[in-house]
Amino acid sequence: MSDFIQIWPGQASDYAHSVDLLILALTGLIIALSAPVFILIVYFAVKYRRGHKADRQHPMNRNVWLETSWALIPFFLILVFYVWSTGLYFDLHQPPANAMEVQVVAKRWMWKFQHPGGQGEINELHVPVGEPIRLNMISQDVIHSLFLPALRIKQDVLPERYTSLWFSADKPGTYRLACAEFCGTDHSLMGGSLVVQTQADYAAWLEQFATDNTLAAQGAGLFRTLGCSGCHESGSTRRAPSIHGLYGRPVALSDGSTVVADAQYIRDSILLPNAQVTAGYPPIMPTFKDVVDEEGLVRLVAYIQSLGSASPVLPQGVAAGTLAPQNLAPEGTAP
Amino acid sequence: MSETVTGRGGSEEASREETVNETQSERVSYLRAGHTLRSWFFTTDHKRIALLYLISVTFFFFIGGMAAGLMRTDLLTPQGDVLSNEGYNRAFTLHGVIMVWFFLIPSIPNVFGNFLIPLMIGARDLAFPRLNLLSWYIYWIGGLFTLWVLLAGGVDTGWTFYTPLSSMFANGNVVMAAAAVFVVGFSSILTGLNFIVTIHTLRAPGMTWGRLPLFVWSHYATSVILVLATPVLTVTLALIVAERLFGLGIFDPALGGDPLLYQHLFWFYSHPAVYIMVLPAMAVVSELVAAAARKPVFGYWFIVFSSLGIAAVGFLVWAHHMFVSGMSMYVGAVFSFLSLVVAVPSGIKVYNWTATLWKGHISLDPPFLFAMGFIGLFVVGGLTGLILAMLALDVHVHDTYFVVAHFHYIMVGGTVSAFFGALHFWWPKMTGRMFSIGWGRLTALFIFFGFNMTFFPQFILGYLGMPRRYHVYDPQFQVLHVLSSAGSTILGFAYLFPFAYLLYALRYGKPSGDNPWEATGLEWTVPSPPPKHNFDEIPVVTREPYDYEVEKEGGA
Known part of the structure; x- marks a missing residue:
């Protein structure tokens, strides 16, 4: 029968188990909140159906305390789940540094x-x-x-x-x-x-499926064939900043702000070089917008990343914020 | 008030033979006030415009329904044998566009709001009768654009028109479809404006705010959203067209735009739009529940303020559609919280309706079955909304069939049930004739069961990981899809039943009398169908709303 119809998806991680536990618990609460409505509607419809004798005397047609309590008690119960689920969501947005x-x-x-x-x-x-x-x-x-x-x-x-x-x-x-x-x-x-x-x-x-080169080595090749090395290699860094040890570091910009050199920054700098110019350098780099494709950019970023940085690469938006709080990534680089 | 001829002749069986051709009230009603096409197409009578809308939205409901039928047939097999990939995409896009903007949004407000608000507040018409007619014409201009899109091959962006797919990549008639929605928006704005002004200025003497029927209150809240949210959509659609036609970089990042900006703008309208669809349904159900129980609504003011609360907080939850879009997690946390807050007023309404039934004289006639069906389906839709508001759960079920099931429970289970409830409740008032109660009950049951069979399996499909807008799917999902398609067949037929017996009642139904359900409310004090100008004399209201006789404790 389980082959015929599946009703629960397989779980491949601890996180999946946590999500399942959360939805099962919340479904329990949902049933507890809605069961009175379903049961009472049917019960009332039978007991108080028109023409049927029943005691219909009742004292009030509003009751502020009753109404306030059925508005607020479910809400507070749900807040417990809010805290639980938001915690899981935050975990999902904070990858371990060694990933x-x-x-x-x-x-x-x-x-x-x-x-x-x-x-x-x-x-x-x-x-x-x-x-x-x-x-x-x-x-x-x-x-x-x-x-x-x-x-x-x-x-x-x-x-x-x-x-x-x-x-x-x-x-x-x-x-x-x-x-x-x-x-x-x-x-x-x-x-x-x-x-x-x-x-x-x-x-x-x-x-x-090993290839001759790692992603970073492929990026190094591109770095030379595209001519990047002409300006950015350490021998010639008078015209352009060096890329050694750049990744994950704060970079001072000519407009006085600071950004962290993450993948997004490096990609943007290749495509829109004049948007964020490193302080102390003239804005002379041409754009590589139509020269390099998305996969080439991935390789270039990998190469620059491989040239290292003292600190481990930090996911955007999270720990990066401690380096440059004003640059908590362009609108939520939700990691 | 009127001399209605009620069921003359002896036995019930014989009554079919001797059908009543025309009653006294009918002779002087709005329906007989002019028989020419001109008297209909240039009418400024809110009741006639309501009927024009009824015919129009029903037409679009069936076009949108046919698109749904095609999709459900196609989904019977995992490889999708009926439509091509492109054809399927066009089918669900048109289904969404037509159902949202040409059926759901105008359905209850423009048909029943139009017909009933003046009658309920003791007015002879809306504040701006000609504007009312204009809004119907604007609706049809948008409608004709949509039909043109349909004939020209359709559009393939989804009803959400997400950028940069819609602005730079889609190859369908995006500009024309956006134009259709752009135009129909003005119809919404004018209707909302008309209702607000009418409710403020044309209430009969003694019709204080505290005596307004809840139907009117809820339409007031709806109108506020219509007027405040719709312009945002209008502007957003204009920006899409500007990007698509002139390459202005607004949403496409390749042109320097921001695709998430589009989502923020779109949902800033489209989430409140959900409340545009469901508040009028709640309006109907509040009336129906009170009439069903023949008892004042429990906690009038809580229901009033819950409508206003929904309208206000509903503007602050839009980004819950974007929890996996790449937004900051802190923004997610804020919108998740606000989305839970907006559930509170809806919960209040449901509990208050249930309390209204307590110790009532409950009738199980068709309108009331629809109302109870609404409550059941709305509760499921609303509470699964809580699941979607939870960040970690939304990450899994976002853009899956779980979402599809959730919003169909609200919009179809909820709003369409309420629409049929309203249609059955006020049909005698609108036409003067009573329909077959037995068929009405049967339809209400078929719609309820057909609906659940169609959409409940979709919750399971969604949690299993079946993404929405999928034409070709993994064979493991087939059983649930077949179940859903089978349910949709029942639902489809159930939607056709009322066509037969309501139209039959027009000619052969018994005259209903002024107040067949023995309900309170000014609309039941005038003849059925009402005369052209509603009230011979503007009534003076001296009683509370839902002033039903109740047994007070201690026999008072």
């Missing part, structure tokens, strides 16, 4: 995933079990949304802006992955699978 980063580019109608080692895949995402994974996502066209039902999570993927999603899957298996935001003709075909593997299987998979 493995996978780059995601969405386009109509496919998902492209890039692993740190340079392995790329389409519509399939392989991840190791038990390890926190942070997906750094961007769209090449319209808004998409990466939906992983077995993990109970989804996040919209926006054009021109990175959003992120993190999880730690704890059960090996193959799960569905889908686009949840309507994106045009083949929206319903824009799906695939999330393959959660044991550490050993994942290592074998990485080995099988």
Whole structure:
């Protein structure tokens, strides 16, 4: 029978269990709040039906205390759930600092995933079990949304802006992955699978699809062929700031403000170089808007990231805020 | 007040033979005041305009319903054998656009609000009768644009017109569809304005604010939202068209715009629009519950202020549609909280209606069955709304069938049930004839069960992870989809029943008399159907609303 009709989705993470527990508990409250209405309507409709003898004497037609209590008591009960659910949501927005980063580019109608080692895949995402994974996502066209039902999570993927999603899957298996935001003709075909593997299987998979270069090394190649190195290599940093140790650091801008050099900042600086000019440098960099595509940008960012920074890479909006509070990321870079 | 001819002739069986052709009241009613097309199309009588709206919204209800039928048929198989991907996208877009703007929003206010507000407050018409007619014409200009879009091949953006899909990528008739919604918005604004002014200025002597029927109060709250929210949508649609036609970078980030700005603007209108759809339904149900129980509404002022509270707080919850959009998590936390607050006044209403039934003389005639159906379905819709307001739960069920089921419980289970409840309750008043009570009861039951069978499985589908707007789906979902489609067939037929017996009643129904349900309210003191100018003499109100006789404790 369970093959014939499924009524509860599989769970692939601790987080999924927490969400299920929350919805079951809340459903319990909902039933408790609504059962009196259903039962009483039917009971009254029978007992006080027209023409049926019953004691209909009653003292009042309003009762402020009664009405206030049935407005407020359910509300306070619900607030308990509000605190619970908001806590989970905040967890979902604060990835651990050591999360493995996978780059995601969405386009109509496919998902492209890039692993740190340079392995790329389409519509399939392989991840190791038990390890926190942070997906750094961007769209090449319209808004998409990466939906992983077995993990109970989804996040919209926006054009021109990175959003992120993190999880730690704890059960090996193959799960569905889908686009949840309507994106045009083949929206319903824009799906695939999330393959959660044991550490050993994942290592074998990485080995099988190993490329000559890691993502960062591919980025280094692009960095040279696009001519970036002409100005940004350490030998020639008089005309442009160095990219060594840049990632995750605060950068002073010519307008006096400070930003943290996260993926979004680096991407924006490549495409819109004059928007945020580093203090002390002339605004002379040309735009690379039509020169480099979204996947190239992912590689360049990976390269600059690999050149390191003293502190670990911080997810936008969260710990980054402690470095540059005035720049809590462009309107909620909800991680 | 009037000499109605009631059921002349002996046995009930024989009454079909000797149908009453025309009663005294009918001869002098608004229906007989002019028989030419001109007397209808240039009428300024609020009652005739209400009937024009009734015919119009019913027409669009069936067009939108056909689109839904196509979708449900297509969803019988996981690969979707009936429509192409593109065809499916166009079907659900038109279904949404037509049902929201050409049925749900105008349905109860423009039909029953129009017909009843002047009658209920003791006025001869709305404050601006010609503006009222104009708003019907504007509605039809928007309607013709929509039909044009339909004939020209449709539009494929979803009713939400999300950018940059709608402004830069979609290949359907986006500009024309946006124009249709743009135009129909003015019809909403004019109606809202007309109601507000009417309720302020044309109340009969003695009709104090505390004596207004709850129907009028709730329409007042609705009108405030119509007037304040609709212009935001109008401007937003104009901006989409500007971006699409002239490449002005407003929402497309590739042009320097912000796609989330669109979502904020759209939901700033569209969330209050949900209350535009449901407040009039609550208006109807408050009347129906009191009439069903033949008892004053429990806690009049709590219900009044809950309507106003919904209208006010309803403006502060829009971003709960955007919890996974990439907004800051702190913004999410604020909007989640406010969304829970707006549930409080709705809860008050439901509990107060239930308390109204306590110790009443409850009738199970069709209008009251619809009202009880409304309460049941609205409770499910409202409480699943609490699930959606919870951040961590919304992250999972957002943009899935769970959301689809939730808003259909509110809009179809709630508003459409109330619409049919109103239609059955006031049909005798509007036409002077009583319909078949048995068929009415049967329809109410079929709609209730058909509805639940259609939409309850969708809650499960949603939690399982079936995204909305999917034409091709994972085979594991098929059983629930087939169940849902089967339910929709029952629902579809149930919606057709009233067509037959209500129209039959026009010709063969028994004259209903002034007050067939023995309800209170000024509209029941005038003949059925009412004369052209409603009241020969403007009444003076001296009694409280819902002044039913009740057994006081101690036999007072």
